[in-house]
Amino acid sequence: MGSKAAIVAFVAGEPREAFRRASDIDPESSRRLAEKILGGQAQPSGALPLDRAVWPEDGVVCAASFPGVEVVCCRWLAQDRPSDLTGQISRLAEGRNAYGVFMHSITDYAGFAVWAKGSVVRSLSMSSEIGILEDLGSQFAFEEPFWRGEYSVPGDECCVLPFHPIDLANEALREFFGFVLEGDWDDSCFDPEEVNVPVFRAWG
Helix, strand or coil: CCCEEEEEEEECCCCCCHHHHHHHCCHHHHHHHHHHHHCCCEEEEEEEEHHHHCCCCCCEEEEEEECCEEEEECHHHCCCCHHHHHHHHHHHHCCCEEEEEEEECCCCEEEEEEEECCEEEEEEEEECCCEEEEEECCCCHHHHHHHCCCCCCCCCCCCCCCCCHHHHHHHHHHHHHCCCCCCCCCCCCCCHHHCEEEEEEECC
């Protein structure tokens, strides 16, 4: 499967601890959140482990409402330029901060973004062949070793960046949410297979 993800969290503070409260998911609030994405009634359709929920089927939304945090996963969030989502993100955030990570290892595309008060704080998207697609705002501390070339991939002549985009996107997952799909785990990580996220489809 590789690394594929399209996940955004809405939170007053930081979302890193949200999935550690998985037992506190509110089913009804999660359904209402999914309906905002689907634009109509949402039908519950079971649950997926988080490592699969971050890239659900087309037309499917994985949504979870925790105390103080809401998380949505659906493919349409994976835009070439995350800033194009700002209008929708602002509507869904309702004054909260938003953190998003997007990647697709088949096309070597990856990106992440953070919004605050309806505006982009940081948005980065890239592909290994094209390079930078969007680069807005100041770099975060977790990015800096990548730009310095500390995570270069020897022999990867197809990559025009000093690192592989998927590696940086997985680091953004670790930084924002506390898990990775690929890469080394550390003491701050939890196992995404142990967290189940509600799945919703459009009604009818």
